[in-house]
Every structure is written in C-alpha cells, then in structure tokens.
Amino acid sequence: MNNHPEAPNGGMPANQKLARVIGFTGSVSIVVGTIIGSGIFLVPHNMALELHSAAALLSVWVIGGALALAGALSLAELGAAIPQSGGVYVYLREAFGRLPAFLYGWGLFLVMQSGSIATLAVAFGIYSAAFLPVGPASQKWIACGLVALLTGVNIIGTRQSSWVQTAFTVAKLSGLALLVVCAIFYRPAAAPMGLPTALTPHVGLNAWSVALIGVLWGYEGWHMLSFTAGEVRNPARILPRSYLLGTAIVVAAYLLANIAYLRVLSLNGLALHQRVAAQTMEQIAGRRGAVFVSALILCSIFGAANGTILTGPRVYYAMAGDGLFFSAARKLHPRFRTPALAIGIQGIWSMALAASGSYEQLYTYVIFCAWIFYGLAVAGLIVLRIRRPRLERPYKAWGYPVLPALFCLAAVLVALSTLRARPLESLVGIVVIMAGAPVYFVLRRFARSAAQTGASNVL
Numbered sequence: 001m002n003n004h005p006e007a008p009n010g011g012m013p014a015n016q017k018l019a020r021v022i023g024f025t026g027s028v029s030i031v032v033g034t035i036i037g038s039g040i041f042l043v044p045h046n047m048a049l050e051l052h053s054a055a056a057l058l059s060v061w062v063i064g065g066a067l068a069l070a071g072a073l074s075l076a077e078l079g080a081a082i083p084q085s086g087g088v089y090v091y092l093r094e095a096f097g098r099l100p101a102f103l104y105g106w107g108l109f110l111v112m113q114s115g116s117i118a119t120l121a122v123a124f125g126i127y128s129a130a131f132l133p134v135g136p137a138s139q140k141w142i143a144c145g146l147v148a149l150l151t152g153v154n155i156i157g158t159r160q161s162s163w164v165q166t167a168f169t170v171a172k173l174s175g176l177a178l179l180v181v182c183a184i185f186y187r188p189a190a191a192p193m194g195l196p197t198a199l200t201p202h203v204g205l206n207a208w209s210v211a212l213i214g215v216l217w218g219y220e221g222w223h224m225l226s227f228t229a230g231e232v233r234n235p236a237r238i239l240p241r242s243y244l245l246g247t248a249i250v251v252a253a254y255l256l257a258n259i260a261y262l263r264v265l266s267l268n269g270l271a272l273h274q275r276v277a278a279q280t281m282e283q284i285a286g287r288r289g290a291v292f293v294s295a296l297i298l299c300s301i302f303g304a305a306n307g308t309i310l311t312g313p314r315v316y317y318a319m320a321g322d323g324l325f326f327s328a329a330r331k332l333h334p335r336f337r338t339p340a341l342a343i344g345i346q347g348i349w350s351m352a353l354a355a356s357g358s359y360e361q362l363y364t365y366v367i368f369c370a371w372i373f374y375g376l377a378v379a380g381l382i383v384l385r386i387r388r389p390r391l392e393r394p395y396k397a398w399g400y401p402v403l404p405a406l407f408c409l410a411a412v413l414v415a416l417s418t419l420r421a422r423p424l425e426s427l428v429g430i431v432v433i434m435a436g437a438p439v440y441f442v443l444r445r446f447a448r449s450a451a452q453t454g455a456s457n458v459l
Contacts, residue, residue: 018085018317019158019337022232024242026162030225030307031246033169035068037304038123039218040176040257041277041297046214048270050207054262057270060208061258064215065251067414068222070399070407072247074378075226076240077397081384083235086318087226087311088377095380095387098322099440104373105319106436111429112373113312114346115366116220118353120305121146127301130278130294143354146302150309151347155333155340158231161310168303175296176253179277182284183260209417216367216414218254221304222247223374227311236394309350313342323447324440364425368418369433375411378404 022030044057051057078091089108093101108114124146125139134142154161225242229235257277261270264280273279277297282290313329317339320330329342381397381404397404419426 018231018314018332018339020231020233020235021159022162022228024238025166027225027232027238027242028246028249029162029166029169030228030311031072031222031242032173032249033165033303034221034224034307034311035219035246035250035304036169036172036176036253036300037120037221037308038127038297038301039214039220040254041127041300042123042274043214043218044258044261044270044276045274047211048267050211052267054267056208057211057262057267058255058258060211060215061218061254062251064212064219065247065254067216067407067410068219069244069247069251070403070410071374071378072222072243073240073399074381074397074404074407075223076243077393077395078377078381078384079226079229079239079243080236080395081391081393083229083232083239084318085228085230085314087229087315088223088373089315089318091226091377091380091384092373093322095383096376098324098444099437100376101322102319102324102440102443103433103436104376105315105324106439107369107373107429107433108312108315109346109349111365111432112370113308113315114350114353117147117305117308117312117346117350118143119217119366120301120308121350121354124298124301124305127275127278127294127297130275130291140355144351146305147309147347147351147354150302150306151343153306154309154313154343155336155338157336158228158310158338161306165303165307165310168299168306171296172300172303173249173253175293175300176257178296179281179293180256180260182289183263183280186264186284188264188283205417206421209421212414213364213367213418213421216371219250220366220370221308222250223377224307224311227314230314240395309343309347312346313339316342316346324443364418364422365429368415368422368426369429371411371414371418372433375408375415378407378411382408 047057047060051060075088075091079087082090082094084090089101089105092104121143122139125134125141125143128134128139128142132138132142153164222243225232225239225246229239232238261276261280264283265273265276269279269283270276275294278290278294281293285292316325316329319325320327320342326341326345329339329345331341332338333340382401384391385400415426
C-alpha cells in the first residue's frame with residue numbers, strides 16, 4: 001500500500017508523469033459532460049413504463065441526484081487529500097489494500113468504464129436514426145465508429161480532449177435549456193396522448209427498483225473527475241468546487257428536463273416514445289424542432305463518451321504503476337504525453353461491447369457493479385479518517401460521518417434492488433468481478449518473481 005500521496009515528482013521520470021493541464025472550467029465540464037449523456041434523453045421512457053405517477057418519476061430523479069451529490073462531495077475530500085491519477089482505484093488501495101482496488105480496476109475495464117462507453121455509443125447509434133435511414137446493424141457500426149474516433153482524439157492529447165469536453169458540454173446544456181424554455185411557453189392544441197391500456201396508480205417495489213437503475217445510469221459519471229485528479233491544476237482547490245457545482249448543475253438540468261417532458265407529452269406520452277426529447281420538440285415545433293434537438297442530443301452523447309474515454313485510462317495507468325496491469329500502460333506517448341496504449345486497449349474492448357449488447361443490458365451491468373465500489377470508496381473516506389488522521393485534508397466532506405454513512409447504506413440498497421430487479425445481469429456482474437481474484441494473485445506472483453530476479457517489467 002502506498003502511504004503517501006503522489007509527490008510533485010512522484011518518484012518517476014518527468015517524461016512519464018501526466019501533466020497538470022486541466023483547470024476549473026475543464027473540471028466542471030468533465031463532471032457535467034460525463035454525467036449528461038444519453039440517460040436523460042432515453043431513460044424517462046423506461047421509467048414511465050414502470051412508474052405510473054409523475055410525482056413518483058420526479059422523486060426518483062431527486063433521490064438519484066442526492067446520492068450522486070453525496071458521493072461526489074465524499075470523493076472531493078479524498079481527491080483533495082490524495083490528488084493522484086486513478087481516483088477511486090487509488091482511494092480503495094489506500095483504504096483497503098491492493099486486492100479490492102484491483103477488483104475495482106478489473107471490473108472497471110471489463111464492465112463499468114468500457115460498458116459506459118459502449119452504452120453511450122449504442123445510444124448515439126439509436127439517435128442517429130433521426131438523420132440517417134439506419135437499421136440495428138448499421139447503428140452498431142456507428143457506435144463502434146464513435147468509439148474509434150474519440151479514442152484517437154484522446155490519444156492526441158489531454159488538453160485537446162478537455163477543449164472538446166467543454167465545447168460539447170456547453171452544447172448539451174444549451175439544448176436542454178432550449179427544450180425547457182420551449183416547453184414553458186408551449187400551449188397544447190389537443191389533449192395529451194394516451195396509452196391503449198390504463199395505467200395502474202400503484203407503484204410496486206420492483207417498479208421503483210427498475211426506475212432507480214435507469215436514473216442512476218442517468219447520473220453515472222459523477223465520480224470520473226477523480227480519475228484525472230493527477231492532471232488537475234491546484235486539485236485541493238479545484239476538485240471540491242468542481243464536484244459541487246457540476247453535480248448541482250446536472251440535478252437542476254435533469255429535473256427541469258423531466259418537467260418539460262411531462263408538460264408537453266404527459267406521463268402517457270413518455271411511455272409511448274423512447275426518444276422523449278426529440279418527441280417533445282416535435283410536439284412543440286414540428287419536424288424541424290425534433291431534428292434540431294436530436295442534433296444537440298448527439299452532441300451530448302458525443303461529449304459524454306469523450307469524457308468517459310478520457311478518464312478511464314488513468315486508472316489503468318495507476319494500476320500499471322502498481323504492477324497490476326500491462327506495464328506498457330504506464331508509458332506515455334513520446335509526442336502527445338498521454339497513456340496511449342491504455343486508451344487504445346479500452347477503445348477496442350468498448351467497441352466489442354457496443355457491438356454485442358443492448359442499451360438496457362449494458363447500463364444494468366454498469367450500475368450494479370459500479371455501486372458496490374462507490375459504497376466501498378466512500379467507506380474508505382471513513383476508514384482513512386480513522387487510520388490516517390494526520391493526512392492533510394484541504395477540504396473535508398460535508399455532513400461527516402452521517403452523510404458518508406448514509407451513502408454507503410444507500411449503495412448497498414441500490415446493489416440489492418438491482419439484483420432483485422435484474423438478477424441475470426447482476427449475477428453476470430458478480431461473476432466478472434470475482435473472476436479477477438485469481439488473476440490478481442497470478443499477477444502478484446509474477447511481480448514477486450520479477451522483483452527477485454531484478455526484472456524491470458511485471459507484464
């Protein structure tokens with residue numbers, strides 16, 4: 001276990017250090033841009049099929065936002081105290097040791113991060129049908145092409161990727177603002193559209209669970225800024241402010257967007273249409289409105305995919321430094337100064353997932369596995385407060401220890417509710433995570449052998 005935050009030189013050659021090139025605007029853009037992707041434009045449809053009450057639908061969005069904000073503020077303390085690239089992986093390693101940290105990184109690569117990229121790419125393919133006459137097979141090709149393009153952008157440079165992130169974050173917020181404003185002034189010419197069968201007013205536990213899975217996918221990404229902490233300028237100051245402002249912006253945008261959907265389409269209309277944002281604008285402004293919003297939604301998904309591709313390889317970079325991933329993943333491109341191999345490997349696997357899985361299956365895998373580790377990471381905050389009280393903490397999480405403890409409890413409940421609502425996908429996630437344990441011990445044996453023989457590379 002590493003007992004000290006990364007030193008200014010990190011004990012590494014300067015040419016193997018990630019440069020601190022991300023400022024406050026870029027950090028907020030990573031938070032907002034990685035969260036707002038496809039979920040807010042597609043998930044309300046799935047929720048309306050389960051929750052037969054507008055109040056219930058909005059309340060689940062509030063619950064999801066509260067969980068994301070509580071988790072983000074907890075990670076802000078850890079990030080300010082341990083400003084290393086790798087984020088959650090590093091926090092788990094410092095609090096619980098290498099095995100839990102490795103299982104997180106293993107699951108991140110196989111399911112969570114790569115699955116998030118694949119899910120966004122599949123959603124991009126779905127929304128591309130607004131402009132191109134494409135079927136399911138062509139949508140998968142478009143999804144893979146998106147991953148390949150953004151993988152190349154992120155290899156070229158972190159600064160360039162941060163600029164892309166900021167530009168597309170502004171575009172997606174502008175699109176949501178336009179939709180909300182149009183909905184405020186909308187005057188329906190006819191009664192709200194209805195469903196062929198009556199909706200039941202009672203909302204059962206299973207329906208709540210399924211809806212919450214969708215909402216948590218909508219908020220997925222609130223933690224990803226932590227992965228790039230080693231590239232943020234003045235992380236002790238910027239990280240807490242970026243988490244707070246970025247998450248608050250997302251919660252407000254999501255609630256306003258759902259209110260706009262309900263005002264224009266009604267709950268029944270949400271249940272009828274998967275592409276709810278495009279349908280809302282088509283109802284308001286006709287075909288031109290739908291096309292305009294669809295273009296902005298594609299910008300949103302594009303930006304979220306870019307941020308997700310940007311952040312994940314920083315974990316593999318940190319794992320390689322611990323001898324738990326391909327050692328070449330620690331090497332930076334000689335010209336672009338990025339972990340190019342780690343980015344490329346992630347891109348290839350994400351394309352494989354995008355070509356093989358459905359939208360709902362992919363985000364269920366992501367949510368179940370991710371929230372197990374989110375709970376552990378926030379629990380790590382409590383553990384480190386006890387075990388390392390002298391660790392310098394420029395920012396301390398609000399509501400400690402009550403808020404972190406409640407978040408950990410909520411993470412357990414989220415995992416259990418996902419297991420209950422989607423048992424097959426959840427069990428697949430468990431198998432994938434636990435399969436990493438024997439891999440870890442094999443890698444540790446190789447590491448010990450390499451140390452004994454004086455070898456410089458583990459893998």
